[in-house]
Amino acid sequence: MKIAILPGDGIGHEIVAEAVKVLNALNLPLEMNWADVGGTAYEKHGHPLPEATLELAKSSDAILFGAVGDWKYDVLERHLRPEQAILGLRKALGLYANFRPAICYKELVNASSLKPELIAGLDILLIRELTGDIYFGTPRGRRTAEDGHFPGTEEAFDTMRYSRPEIERIAHTAFQAAQKRGKRLTSVDKNNVLETSQLWKDVMVEVAQQYPDVALDHMLVDNAAMQLVKAPKKFDVVVTGNMFGDILSDEAAMLTGSIGMLPSASLNDRNQGLYEPSHGSAPDIAGKGIANPLATILSAAMMLRFSLNQPEAADRIEAAVQKVLEQGLRTADILSEGTTKVSTVEMGDAVVAAL
Amino acid sequence: MKIAILPGDGIGHEIVAEAVKVLNALNLPLEMNWADVGGTAYEKHGHPLPEATLELAKSSDAILFGAVGDWKYDVLERHLRPEQAILGLRKALGLYANFRPAICYKELVNASSLKPELIAGLDILLIRELTGDIYFGTPRGRRTAEDGHFPGTEEAFDTMRYSRPEIERIAHTAFQAAQKRGKRLTSVDKNNVLETSQLWKDVMVEVAQQYPDVALDHMLVDNAAMQLVKAPKKFDVVVTGNMFGDILSDEAAMLTGSIGMLPSASLNDRNQGLYEPSHGSAPDIAGKGIANPLATILSAAMMLRFSLNQPEAADRIEAAVQKVLEQGLRTADILSEGTTKVSTVEMGDAVVAAL
Numbered sequence: 001m002k003i004a005i006l007p008g009d010g011i012g013h014e015i016v017a018e019a020v021k022v023l024n025a026l027n028l029p030l031e032m033n034w035a036d037v038g039g040t041a042y043e044k045h046g047h048p049l050p051e052a053t054l055e056l057a058k059s060s061d062a063i064l065f066g067a068v069g070d071w072k073y074d075v076l077e078r079h080l081r082p083e084q085a086i087l088g089l090r091k092a093l094g095l096y097a098n099f100r101p102a103i104c105y106k107e108l109v110n111a112s113s114l115k116p117e118l119i120a121g122l123d124i125l126l127i128r129e130l131t132g133d134i135y136f137g138t139p140r141g142r143r144t145a146e147d148g149h150f151p152g153t154e155e156a157f158d159t160m161r162y163s164r165p166e167i168e169r170i171a172h173t174a175f176q177a178a179q180k181r182g183k184r185l186t187s188v189d190k191n192n193v194l195e196t197s198q199l200w201k202d203v204m205v206e207v208a209q210q211y212p213d214v215a216l217d218h219m220l221v222d223n224a225a226m227q228l229v230k231a232p233k234k235f236d237v238v239v240t241g242n243m244f245g246d247i248l249s250d251e252a253a254m255l256t257g258s259i260g261m262l263p264s265a266s267l268n269d270r271n272q273g274l275y276e277p278s279h280g281s282a283p284d285i286a287g288k289g290i291a292n293p294l295a296t297i298l299s300a301a302m303m304l305r306f307s308l309n310q311p312e313a314a315d316r317i318e319a320a321v322q323k324v325l326e327q328g329l330r331t332a333d334i335l336s337e338g339t340t341k342v343s344t345v346e347m348g349d350a351v352v353a354a355l
Numbered sequence: 356m357k358i359a360i361l362p363g364d365g366i367g368h369e370i371v372a373e374a375v376k377v378l379n380a381l382n383l384p385l386e387m388n389w390a391d392v393g394g395t396a397y398e399k400h401g402h403p404l405p406e407a408t409l410e411l412a413k414s415s416d417a418i419l420f421g422a423v424g425d426w427k428y429d430v431l432e433r434h435l436r437p438e439q440a441i442l443g444l445r446k447a448l449g450l451y452a453n454f455r456p457a458i459c460y461k462e463l464v465n466a467s468s469l470k471p472e473l474i475a476g477l478d479i480l481l482i483r484e485l486t487g488d489i490y491f492g493t494p495r496g497r498r499t500a501e502d503g504h505f506p507g508t509e510e511a512f513d514t515m516r517y518s519r520p521e522i523e524r525i526a527h528t529a530f531q532a533a534q535k536r537g538k539r540l541t542s543v544d545k546n547n548v549l550e551t552s553q554l555w556k557d558v559m560v561e562v563a564q565q566y567p568d569v570a571l572d573h574m575l576v577d578n579a580a581m582q583l584v585k586a587p588k589k590f591d592v593v594v595t596g597n598m599f600g601d602i603l604s605d606e607a608a609m610l611t612g613s614i615g616m617l618p619s620a621s622l623n624d625r626n627q628g629l630y631e632p633s634h635g636s637a638p639d640i641a642g643k644g645i646a647n648p649l650a651t652i653l654s655a656a657m658m659l660r661f662s663l664n665q666p667e668a669a670d671r672i673e674a675a676v677q678k679v680l681e682q683g684l685r686t687a688d689i690l691s692e693g694t695t696k697v698s699t700v701e702m703g704d705a706v707v708a709a710l
């Protein structure tokens with residue numbers, strides 16, 4: 001079982017180190033290979049996703065990814081910026097199915113902006129299509145407008161597009177995920193305005209025929225953004241396109257108030273996957289030893305379950321994380337009265353001890 | 356001062372009737388003309404935005420709009436669905452500047468999903484560009500994919516586009532609005548992925564030169580969706596494109612928990628405007644006399660201020676609404692312990708009495 005370890009920038013190194021520590025403690029036959037990615041890779045090799053990193057990722061069963069990005073790279077041309085690495089990996093490996101759980105741990109209910117009764121027990125799964133939509137659609141660029149409100153002026157443009165098979169495969173992913181959970185699937189689109197969304201909705205309805213045990217409903221993206229705030233627990237599984245998924249998965253994550261706890265998985269059709277925390281590279285706290293490594297540790301658990309076929313090991317990690325929370329151990333981001341503040345390394349050690 | 360009154364569908368008639376009652380009580384020389392729009396217009400005239408309605412709107416100084424839509428029209432072809440009326444009016448009148456205040460009245464703090472300390476005193480203004488972006492961009496449609504992941508299959512596509520002058524004019528609108536408020540403007544885009552967003556950001560930075568008294572910052576749309584949940588009061592004025600604005604303005608509105616209180620204005624460069632509540636047509640409660648008319652009444656106040664140059668009359672309405680809240684009068688949607696439940700008509704009467 002070959003794992004590519006890509007710590008990236010900012011807190012990436014610190015949090016990935018703890019996840020690796022936890023993986024090592026499991027005594028599984030894991031081959032781990034490190035590589036640079038993001039701003040770190042740009043500085044060392046002139047590109048955020050060097051050829052060697054991409055080759056390593058392609059030839060691995062799974063990628064454990066930290067985080068990339070820093071304000072200081074904002075001045076670079078877009079194709080050299082750190083986040084291009086993550087877009088490049090998604091595209092090159094065809095990682096079209098992004099799993100973004102939004103879970104509120106009962107020990108952390110108070111971290112949420114929401115009233116406890118609205119958030120306690122939250123457990124929703126957002127599935128975001130990750131290789132299509134306006135993220136990768138061509139044509140795109142700048143040109144002189146030929147029509148529109150101001151013909152003859154400079155304009156920029158992007159193309160949103162989805163083909164039927166692209167929607168079908170993520171629909172199957174979502175229906176199958178719903179079958180394993182509460183059997184309810186909400187498909188989010190903007191079919192009252194977008195052609196792409198109308199096809200999205202049509203295909204969802206068609207694929208639903210094959211999953212009579214799952215209740216499918218449809219929600220407009222603006223309404224979904226509202227219902228997540230109003231009554232997040234009403235959702236079970238949500239499926240949506242790349243652009244809407246970017247917005248809604250972050251909104252859903254922040255509802256929990258503990259984004260430092262939330263893992264993610266991005267899979268292709270061979271179950272090769274990239275696993276990363278839902279949060280960013282937090283350059284402001286990098287190197288201070290205070291970042292929360294639990295989202296990355298839980299991402300490693302998802303990796304064991306989805307790409308490496310080690311569900312028991314995944315369960316063990318998740319149980320260990322639950323145990324350290326019960327022990328009252330907290331990094332600074334989730335600290336509250338009556339709990340014990342620990343560093344990044346201490347949190348990793350505690351998870352290993354709890355395994 | 357010529358006003359087109361377009362009640363539309365669902366609760367539209369009930370709530371607009373109360374706003375008209377309030378306008379009449381002001382004894383201003385207002386010429387009001389009624390017309391059908393939305394599903395109601397489709398049923399009577401075969402089109403959601405009949406020619407006569409459009410002509411009336413064009414020849415009026417302002418439009419007071421209720422709401423459109425009902426599930427039963429979902430079966431219609433897209434161009435005949437009720438919401439096409441609102442898109443058609445925006446386009447035909449060039450209503451590019453959409454003002455969406457998100458205000459949390461102190462009497463209604465408990466209606467919010469958020470903890471009181473995070474929401475009490477919220478007063479942010481979201482400015483959404485309303486006639487460009489992927490809403491109106493061409494080309495769009497269905498075709499056989501020539502490239503992408505599955506060449507040769509059916510695909511749907513839409514075009515996101517913004518020209519420089521389109522971004523400039525909404526930037527000026529936003530900077531000027533910020534000058535009249537807290538002098539802070541947050542521009543939201545997705546420049547790490549989209550060409551359109553990169554031009555958006557570039558133009559915002561350029562226009563900022565003309566407003567040295569306003570502090571401009573930039574936020575990615577996914578982060579904005581998070582920060583609205585985490586710390587909404589940190590925002591003052593937010594400006595964004597049509598698509599992101601659709602999502603974020605509804606998210607921001609729902610944070611208050613009292614979307615029945617929130618008005619909106621959509622203006623063109625001649626200050627002709629369409630005024631409507633931020634909420635929808637609520638067909639489930641239509642005809643029951645329980646809908647909250649205050650968002651529509653407050654929309655009428657915005658109309659007096661922005662399109663009819665009657666700021667004192669606008670102030671009077673807003674003060675009257677504040678007074679009925681202080682009197683403890685509440686429609687069902689904002690009812691809480693110790694307050695008095697009133698009907699739609701009783702609420703309108705109370706505002707008139709408080710004028």
Ligand SMILES: CC(C)[C@H](C(=O)O)[C@@H](O)C(=O)O
Nearest residue numbers: 083084086087246547548577
């Ligand atoms: C870094 C950025 C390109 C990326 C995205 O928009 O997909 C990020 O926001 C995410 O959600 O993983």
Ligand SMILES: CC(C)[C@H](C(=O)O)[C@@H](O)C(=O)O
Nearest residue numbers: 192193222438439441442601
């Ligand atoms: C009805 C719909 C087309 C419209 C939009 O998406 O703009 C609505 O959601 C709004 O925000 O006014």
